[in-house]
Each structure stands twice: as structure tokens, then as C-alpha cells.
Amino acid sequence: MAAGKTENGAGVSLDRMIQPMLLLLILKKPTHGYELIQSFNALHEGEIVEPGTIYRNLRRMEKEGFVLSSWEAAESGPARRKYAITGEGIxxxxxxxxxxKQQKRQIEDFLTEYDILATRGSINEN
Amino acid sequence: MAAGKTENGAGVSLDRMIQPMLLLLILKKPTHGYELIQSFNALHEGEIVEPGTIYRNLRRMEKEGFVLSSWEAAESGPARRKYAITGEGIxxxxxxxxxxKQQKRQIEDFLTEYDILATRGSINEN
DNA sequence: CCCCCATATATGGATATTGCCTATATAGAA
DNA sequence: TTCTATATAGGCAATATCCATATATGGGGG
Structure with a gap:
């Protein structure tokens, strides 16, 4: 797949959904990368996302003007970069x-085609 | 940009669906690459797939044991490589x-989350 | 005081995939 | 002969993710 791993051979995992998912989380509540990682992994149990992927996408989205960041001191530990969404980001x-939505429809159409064949028994002769 | 196009920034086009889609088409009717390209593009109007991508995935799937190919003479024009699906491929x-199916669910969940926010009006203040 | 751990951000290298371009080849039509 | 349709395939550039690693702050235990 677009990179690394992708040994799966079928499907998209959450791959390209990462950016919109991050935007939605930031829209709901402006916050920093570390918390986004935790929210992300809490929301999708079992599907762990690499911190590097999150941070890279946040930096990239700022370059593209979808989010804005500002440094913030934490009560304890290192400073955080807090992100907020922009009009462009929305x-x-x-x-x-x-x-x-289009992709969902494509997947549904494909699943339907498959199910028709499966029902006819073209598949279960092992 | 070149590969993966992806300038979209969100979404996957048909990206990783190519292999399963090819497998389903071959399961329905064993055939050669050129016809698969045509079936593919006829089925998904507007979304044109590169011939190179099709041929590459067919060669790769044969290496992985999902399909088997055999040369076949055409009535006219060059010989064709006809593909059939294997048990491994099924x-x-x-x-x-x-x-x-999992991905479909993930997309649906995400769309629902978004719609809730949109209904509350968190999005349409431009 | 020093080391470890949790918090927090970020980059480089390896790997994988795709789009665009190009190369090759056969055979019928103009 | 040249053009077009059929038919397969590889090189190159761009992109995206994973994995490992680097950097840094501050609290707790010894």
C-alpha cells in the first residue's frame, strides 16, 4: 500500500481516513498530538496508529492551511503543540x-456483487 | 505528482480494492487483462484505471498464487494471457x-459522527 | 544526584503502491 | 505503408505508512 506494510493485499485499513479523522477530532475539541493519538486508539480498539503518522499528518495539514498550531505549556512534562481547525480545514x-460517501457506495456495490455470487454457490466449493 | 495521485488528501479512490475486484471478475469469468480493463472501466464510469496497474496486479497475484495464467491465441491480434482463480485466490x-465490510462500518461510523456535529451546527458557520 | 518512566514532538530509512510514459508485438483497415 | 485496435509489460517519480530512533521535560525511586 501506499507504503510500508500493506501486506494485507486487500482494503484500505484506515489509511487515507487519517486526515479527515484528525480534522473531525480537532473540530470537536482543539488539542495536541499526544491526546489525539490516545483518542484515536481508544476509538478504534485493536487498530493502533503510529505516533509518527499522526505528527506527520498534523504538520502536513498545517502546511496546507487546514489547521493552526500554537505552543502551550503543560502542567508537567514538555510543552505541547495545540491544534485548531481553520475555515480551509472545515x-x-x-x-x-x-x-x-462515494467510497462507501463503491464498497457496498462490490459487496453486493460478491454476495450474489456467494449465494449462487460459485464460491463455497472451496 | 505521480503515483497514488492522492492529491485529494482524503479518500482512497478504488486504490486497494483493485486486487479483490480483479479476483471477483476472474471468478465470474476467467479472462485476459485487456478484457478486465474494459470490464473495469465499463463498471465504474468516470473512474478510469491504468492498464499498467491492472497488468502489474495480475502478475503479482500470480506470484502470490491467487491466479494462474496460460497463453491463448486470439482470433486476431496478439496472444493473450488468460487468468483463472485458484483456491488460494478464493x-x-x-x-x-x-x-x-469492516471498512464500510468504519466509514459509516465516521459519517455518523460527522453528521451529528453538522446537525448541531458546528460546521456551517463557514 | 542519577536513572528510569511517562509525556510530547519529530525525522530518516525501508518498503509498497500507483499514475504517467514508453516499449514491444500482432493483425486488419485505409 | 501507415494507422488503429488489440495486448502485455517495465521504468520513473511521487506519495504514504511503518519502524526505529532522536530529542526534550519533569516526576518518582534509590
Whole structure:
């Protein structure tokens, strides 16, 4: 797949969903990368996302103007970079939602095609 | 940019669905690459898939044991490599379907989350 | 005081995948 | 002969993720 691992051979995991998912979380509550990682992994049990992937996507989205960051002191531990979504980011999120709806439809159509064949028994002769 | 296009920033087009889609088409009717390209593009109007991508995935799937090919003379024009699915290929297809179902659910959950926010009006203040 | 751990951010290298371009080859039509 | 349709395939550039690693702050235990 686009990179690394992808040995799966089928499907997308959450791959390209990461950016819109991050945007939605930030829209709900502006916060920093470390907390986003935790929210992410709490929300999708079993599916762990690499911290590097989160931080890289946050930096990238700031370059693209979808989010803005500002340093913030923590009560304890190192400073955090707090992210907030921009108007551009909201637009990007809306467009992403439309694409995801299309993808959902594509997957549904494909699943339907498969189920028709499976019902006819073309598949279960092992 | 070149590969993966992905300038979209959100979404996967048909990306990782290519292999299972090819397997399903071959399962329905063993055939050669050129016809698969046409079936593919006829089925998904507007979404054109690169011939190179199809041929590459077919060669790769043969290496992995999901399909078997044999040369066949055409009535006119160059010889064709006809593909048939194997038992391994059917298993791989079944696993891919399970993953796609999971992905569909993930997308649905995400869309629902978004819609809740949109309904509350957190998004349409432009 | 020093070491370890949790918190917090970030980058480099390896690997994988795809789009675009190009190369090869056969055979019928103009 | 040249053009087009059929048919397969590889090189290159771009991109994305994973894995490992680097850096840094501050609290607790010894």
C-alpha cells in the first residue's frame, strides 16, 4: 500500500481516513498530538496508529492551511503543540466526507456483487 | 505528482480494492487483462484505471498464487494471457470481503459522527 | 544526584503502491 | 505503408505508512 506494510493485499485499513479523522477530532475539541493519538486508539480498539503518522499528518495539514498550531505549556512534562481547525480545514473535511460517501457506495456495490455470487454457490466449493 | 495521485488528501479512490475486484471478475469469468480493463472501466464510469496497474496486479497475484495464467491465441491480434482463480485466490477474496465490510462500518461510523456535529451546527458557520 | 518512566514532538530509512510514459508485438483497415 | 485496435509489460517519480530512533521535560525511586 501506499507504503510500508500493506501486506494485507486487500482494503484500505484506515489509511487515507487519517486526515479527515484528525480534522473531525480537532473540530470537536482543539488539542495536541499526544491526546489525539490516545483518542484515536481508544476509538478504534485493536487498530493502533503510529505516533509518527499522526505528527506527520498534523504538520502536513498545517502546511496546507487546514489547521493552526500554537505552543502551550503543560502542567508537567514538555510543552505541547495545540491544534485548531481553520475555515480551509472545515472545507477540506466537508469534501472528504463526500468522497467517503462515494467510497462507501463503491464498497457496498462490490459487496453486493460478491454476495450474489456467494449465494449462487460459485464460491463455497472451496 | 505521480503515483497514488492522492492529491485529494482524503479518500482512497478504488486504490486497494483493485486486487479483490480483479479476483471477483476472474471468478465470474476467467479472462485476459485487456478484457478486465474494459470490464473495469465499463463498471465504474468516470473512474478510469491504468492498464499498467491492472497488468502489474495480475502478475503479482500470480506470484502470490491467487491466479494462474496460460497463453491463448486470439482470433486476431496478439496472444493473450488468460487468468483463472485458484483456491488460494478464493480464500484471499473471502478475507478481502471481510476487511471491506469492516471498512464500510468504519466509514459509516465516521459519517455518523460527522453528521451529528453538522446537525448541531458546528460546521456551517463557514 | 542519577536513572528510569511517562509525556510530547519529530525525522530518516525501508518498503509498497500507483499514475504517467514508453516499449514491444500482432493483425486488419485505409 | 501507415494507422488503429488489440495486448502485455517495465521504468520513473511521487506519495504514504511503518519502524526505529532522536530529542526534550519533569516526576518518582534509590
Amino acid at each position: 472545507k477540506a473535511l466537508q469534501e472528504a466526507m463526500l468522497k467517503l | 480464500k484471499a477474496l473471502q478475507e478481502a470481503m471481510l476487511k471491506l
